[in-house]
Amino acid sequence: xxxxxSWGRYPAAxxxxxxxxxxxxxxxxxxxxxxxxxxxxxxxSYGDSCLxxxxxxxxxxxxxxxxxxxxxxxxxxxxAGVTLAEILALIVPxxxxxxxxxxxxxxxxxxxxxxxxxxxxxxxxGTFGAHVTRLELLRSDGARILCTPGDEIFRATVGxxxxxxxxxxxxxxxxxxxxxxxxxERIRFSALAGFLELTAEDHQFEYTVAWVDCLARGRRLGRxxxxxxxxxxxxxxTPSPLEPPRLSIPLDxxxxxLNAVTLGLFNExxxxxxxxxxxxxTLPYTPFFFPLDVVGDWGRxxxxxxxVQYQCVVPDTPGGAPIRTIFERxxxxxxxxxxxxxxxxxxxxSPGLLSFPREGMTLAVDFPFRGPxxxxxxxxxxxxxxxxxxxxxxxxxARMSPxxxxxxxxxLDRFTAQRDPKFSSSFWRRVHAS
Amino acid sequence: xxxxxSCRVLVVGATSAIAAETARAYAATGARLxxxxxxxxxxxxxxxxxxxxxxxxVETAVLDxxxxxxxxxxxxAAWKAFGGLDVAxxxxxxLPDQTRCQASVEAAVEALDVNFVSxxxxxxxLAQRFESARGGCLAVIGSVAGDRGRQSNYVYGxxxxxxxxxxxGLRNRLFHAxxxxxxxxxxxxxxxxxSGLKQGPLFATAGRAGRAIHGAIERRRDVAYxxxxxxxxxxxxxxxxxxxxxxxxx
Numbered sequence: 001x002x003x004x005x006s007w008g009r010y011p012a013a014x015x016x017x018x019x020x021x022x023x024x025x026x027x028x029x030x031x032x033x034x035x036x037x038x039x040x041x042x043x044x045s046y047g048d049s050c051l052x053x054x055x056x057x058x059x060x061x062x063x064x065x066x067x068x069x070x071x072x073x074x075x076x077x078x079x080a081g082v083t084l085a086e087i088l089a090l091i092v093p094x095x096x097x098x099x100x101x102x103x104x105x106x107x108x109x110x111x112x113x114x115x116x117x118x119x120x121x122x123x124x125x126g127t128f129g130a131h132v133t134r135l136e137l138l139r140s141d142g143a144r145i146l147c148t149p150g151d152e153i154f155r156a157t158v159g160x161x162x163x164x165x166x167x168x169x170x171x172x173x174x175x176x177x178x179x180x181x182x183x184x185e186r187i188r189f190s191a192l193a194g195f196l197e198l199t200a201e202d203h204q205f206e207y208t209v210a211w212v213d214c215l216a217r218g219r220r221l222g223r224x225x226x227x228x229x230x231x232x233x234x235x236x237x238t239p240s241p242l243e244p245p246r247l248s249i250p251l252d253x254x255x256x257x258l259n260a261v262t263l264g265l266f267n268e269x270x271x272x273x274x275x276x277x278x279x280x281x282t283l284p285y286t287p288f289f290f291p292l293d294v295v296g297d298w299g300r301x302x303x304x305x306x307x308v309q310y311q312c313v314v315p316d317t318p319g320g321a322p323i324r325t326i327f328e329r330x331x332x333x334x335x336x337x338x339x340x341x342x343x344x345x346x347x348x349x350s351p352g353l354l355s356f357p358r359e360g361m362t363l364a365v366d367f368p369f370r371g372p373x374x375x376x377x378x379x380x381x382x383x384x385x386x387x388x389x390x391x392x393x394x395x396x397x398a399r400m401s402p403x404x405x406x407x408x409x410x411x412l413d414r415f416t417a418q419r420d421p422k423f424s425s426s427f428w429r430r431v432h433a434s
Numbered sequence: 435x436x437x438x439x440s441c442r443v444l445v446v447g448a449t450s451a452i453a454a455e456t457a458r459a460y461a462a463t464g465a466r467l468x469x470x471x472x473x474x475x476x477x478x479x480x481x482x483x484x485x486x487x488x489x490x491x492v493e494t495a496v497l498d499x500x501x502x503x504x505x506x507x508x509x510x511a512a513w514k515a516f517g518g519l520d521v522a523x524x525x526x527x528x529l530p531d532q533t534r535c536q537a538s539v540e541a542a543v544e545a546l547d548v549n550f551v552s553x554x555x556x557x558x559x560l561a562q563r564f565e566s567a568r569g570g571c572l573a574v575i576g577s578v579a580g581d582r583g584r585q586s587n588y589v590y591g592x593x594x595x596x597x598x599x600x601x602x603g604l605r606n607r608l609f610h611a612x613x614x615x616x617x618x619x620x621x622x623x624x625x626x627x628x629s630g631l632k633q634g635p636l637f638a639t640a641g642r643a644g645r646a647i648h649g650a651i652e653r654r655r656d657v658a659y660x661x662x663x664x665x666x667x668x669x670x671x672x673x674x675x676x677x678x679x680x681x682x683x684x
Contacts, residue, residue: 023479025475068486
């Protein structure tokens with residue numbers, strides 16, 4: 001049987017039953033299924049929000065059909081198991097692009113909605129869910145609900161972690177692009193203050209993001225490389241976006257391969273690799289958005305215990321005190337941290353009741369899972385995030401406490417009222433201790 | 435051969451995962467497709483997908499291949515829809531429950547009917563038309579299971595093995611009319627049909643199988659294993675002497 005795990009490979013979970021969904025016209029015999037249900041596609045969530053230990057997995061990968069694409073208006077309708085990679089392969093040659101893309105294109109449309117994902121253009125476009133014009137939801141009582149923006153059930157389903165029913169199909173508003181390229185600029189900054197200066201110019205660019213060395217301390221705290229870009233024509237032929245990964249990690253690496261020393265060397269090398277302070281280049285959209293997609297199963301580099309990714313958002317105050325505190329706590333803890341991704345979220349309101357993105361600074365960082373040491377640091381970070389009024393991203397989480405979850409998501413009660421009573425996940429049971 | 439963009443393709447059993455993936459490879463080249471399947475809603479979902487993916491036109495007809503009279507009528511309808519056909523892909527089939535087939539004459543006969551007899555019922559009128567047109571390609575999905583009879587799956591294997599002999603003869607006959615006959619032999623493919631089987635490293639995705647089938651048809655291969663690595667595997671399995679083979683638990 002397939003592995004129904006999560007991208008971080010932590011925690012381990014096994015569903016009791018797997019039900020493949022193949023046809024949007026069919027209604028599975030939900031009444032005969034014993035156990036709580038959760039839709040699952042490609043398992044790109046990092047923590048336990050895509051896990052359903054002991055429950056029923058509804059595998060929606062068979063719902064992979066396109067339904068309609070209007071090349072004039074840019075409205076695309078497709079089933080929930082279609083990957084963003086498939087969509088890009090179809091629409092980019094025709095001059096269209098997805099309104100929002102995450103750091104990997106191997107996610108499903110259903111997952112993109114259920115996690116209300118964001119990308120490097122959050123400051124301009126908001127979240128993925130803001131561009132969904134309608135979707136069909138199948139509930140465990142067999143009801144099919146056509147949801148449109150503004151409906152309470154729509155607002156619960158966007159960012160709803162798959163807990164309001166199965167999304168069967170969705171309609172997305174695409175955006176026009178001049179070509180398959182990205183003209184970008186990479187700018188090295190030697191400390192957090194440099195980033196804060198650069199990010200003040202975000203509004204001039206469609207895409208902005210920074211990679212930060214979380215192990216740097218003292219006056220080098222928060223150093224990294226800032227990237228900004230816009231869509232551009234591309235003369236050379238782009239490699240097919242559906243090309244399989246060129247390199248794949250076939251086995252779990254030995255435990256401890258990625259430790260404070262190796263990650264420190266890697267971070268240093270990454271920072272030093274760019275000799276000039278500024279570099280301009282035009283490249284195909286795939287390496288710009290999906291640099292890690294060329295390595296299949298890269299999570300295995302973290303060894304058999306896996307890793308946890310921590311992503312939070314904290315308020316964007318002048319001088320960046322909250323994000324500075326986060327960096328300080330990470331570097332002081334001595335926990336090995338890989339390159340981290342730092343971005344300023346814009347002020348556009350996310351449509352989902354449980355959507356994570358909100359105005360502020362967001363940081364995502366991977367930690368090899370080392371048991372209590374890792375947990376202590378992350379609890380410490382949670383406390384900082386709570387104090388500042390920020391939030392932690394459920395799609396990346398494997399350990400936040402019920403109290404933190406409630407503090408981060410003030411609309412939780414409104415969401416709970418819309419949840420399908422037969423749907424649940426390992427994440428939900430963990431954070432919703434009733 | 436016609437330009438790719440005007441390729442006219444009949445797909446029988448188009449709602450099967452492998453057939454739908456092969457049809458996607460054709461749709462991407464702008465082909466015209468005529469699809470059949472048992473369930474009208476599913477058939478329409480596949481047809482719509484292919485239209486969005488670039489097929490120049492897609493027609494459908496509901497067909498249960500065990501309905502003999504309707505088989506000939508649908509072949510005629512497909513032929514008329516595009517003024518002839520360049521490729522006919524027969525991809526229908528069911529994986530029967532071997533234990534049930536051993537217990538019930540009805541189940542065994544039904545498995546042979548769907549997987550073998552019905553294919554003959556479709557190939558007979560198709561062969562006549564392709565032979566008169568003196569061109570085109572008949573492609574049929576067999577199985578590695580047809581290469582050797584195994585205790586766990588020999589009713590299905592017999593149907594697919596019988597099909598292989600039929601296609602061999604048909605290829606010999608139609609070669610002289612310039613018509614290609616392609617026998618496609620998939621191994622384990624990860625589809626709803628095989629969802630009850632334990633998955634192993636030899637399983638290919640339906641997408642990979644579909645692209646490999648499209649390639650084999652376009653290159654007019656006589657016999658193609660899907661994916662290719664089943665050829666050496668089956669060469670070894672076929673070479674085992676019966677005196678050894680009968681003792682194995684396969």
